[in-house]
Amino acid sequence: VMRANYRKILVPITEEAKKLKIFKGEPLDLNEVSNLNTIVEIRKLIKNNQAKIEYLVENKAKKKQAAIYLLTKTKVEYQEILKGLRKTAKKQQALLDNIVKKYHEYPKFGSKIVSELDVSSSVLRTAVKKGWLVKKEQEIYRDPLKDFESRKQKNQIKLNSEQTHALNSIGKSIQKKEAKTFLLEGITGSGKTEVYLHAISIALEQKRNALMLVPEISLTPQMVKQVKERFGDNVAVLHSGLSEGEKYDEWRRIRRGEAQVVVGARSAIFAPLKNIGLIVIDEEHESSYKQNDTPRYHARDVALLRSKFHKCPVVLGSATPSLASRARAQKGRYELLLLTKRANQKSLPKVDLIDLKTVEFTGAQFDLSIPLVDAIKEKIAKKEQVILLLNRRGFASFMLCRNCGFVLKCPNCDISLTLHKDTQQMQCHYCGHKEPIPRKCPKCQSEKIRFLGTGTQKVQEELEKLLPEAKILRMDVDTTRRKGSYKKILDGFGDHKADILLGTQMIAKGLDFPNVTLVGVINADTALSLPDFNSAEKTFDLLTQVSGRAGRAEKTGRVMIQTYNP
Incomplete structure (x- = not known):
């Protein structure tokens, strides 16, 4: 989203170049030039220093704007206008009536006025024409969390002794501003999330921000819901499941310091958060924290670098820590915190x-x-x-011919193609190559083919x-x-x-x-x-x-x- 579109334009330098036909009084967009003679002419101009190429950077993601209406008069003046209004102008009456009764609620968004009063936008246009209201455009954020309704009553969860011990160790590090790494190893259901949330609260109390990573987008809805219930509108999310506009808005909210807690998948480790007080990596053993194409990085390593820079602790949580992290914890490079009991005292399945x-x-x-x-x-x-x-x-998984043993493979990857019944296609799970399901063996034309x-x-x-x-x-x-x-x-x-x-x-x-x-x-x-x-x-x-x-x-x-x- 942050990547922009580039446009190459040719700008005339000398006075005589400006008068040339190709410029028509303004710079020339080079993407639209295909005529060979024009290209030759352009090259000559550049060579003789009569014109130069410039790059225009345009943003891909746009701000979302909404119309907002501001009042222009005092409450008493609106009451006068309402009295002098003709009886048949019912919708205008409703609008003025709303202004008088809810004077302090304005400025109001147009969409809100339209839905509340059941009036059409033409009524608002009339009001602007008559000078009752002034229309302005205001930027609004797209909210990827609007579907997460939070529970009204806050569940106060009491931590058990192991959770409290873990929290105290992490809390001390946050307060001392030390770049320390903790490995929180807790069996499934031992309440690691509660420890994270309590630790984030400590960081926020210190007027610092927190960053929390989860391995997959599928986990973010459940995790975001818990974090949102605890910290409300201070939460921003970053993951590849957002639309471009949502990503752009969330990024800018974080950049402007309007969100104190960021939850996201691996790329969120680069969130433009300042003054970080705590970084949490949940399910730290997950291979999805490693980005395998350029730029290659491991979110855990980036987290350790950011922790040094911001002087804050990193908490790596997992029921099955990676062997590398576990070894470091045993050598004392990380501090090991253990949760050995399920939070609800129940036994493991x-x-x-x-x-x-x-x-x-x-x-x-x-x-x-x-x-x-x-x-x-x-x-x-x-x-x-x-x-x-x-x-x-x-x-x-694959198509096999029972006569000649032929297996249908991908022409690009040399890996057997997988049958997808809903799309009626054979598909490669590596490069995405698709082809129709064969009815005969492509090699020996036998109809004895099986899908295994x-x-x-x-x-x-x-x-x-x-x-x-x-x-x-x-x-x-x-x-x-x-x-x-x-x-x-x-x-x-x-x-x-x-x-x-x-x-x-x-x-x-x-x-x-x-x-x-x-x-x-x-x-x-x-x-x-x-x-x-x-x-x-x-x-x-x-x-x-x-x-x-x-x-x-x-x-x-x-x-x-x-x-x-x-």
């Missing part, structure tokens, strides 16, 4: 491993084992909710057959392309409009739904077999995180993990 080599499957596909489906049915019968994780989107593997779409179809009465919401890259779709899906699930939330790793972290009592992992091996040196560590992180979504309130939770490598 029981985890069952289901060995897919020996178990019976339901349905035609080999995706869902009988024990898992029975457990889902049992929970739905009790009106409880289920989260299912499968870290692969799409319908089937599984993805979230296929599992959804399978579940709908097995559990026709259950409502299922799916959350992956394909269902969350539209702006606001994350919040819509999560709110719908939170309001129990669905029994099952099926999704990729987006649903594994940070979400808090009290009614979820069963978490099922459809295939835990998808991440294990990735060619990545820390794939085992990542799989452990993901399974621990998703297990922590179960039994977070009164009801006890259960976790079932299907795997070929128990």
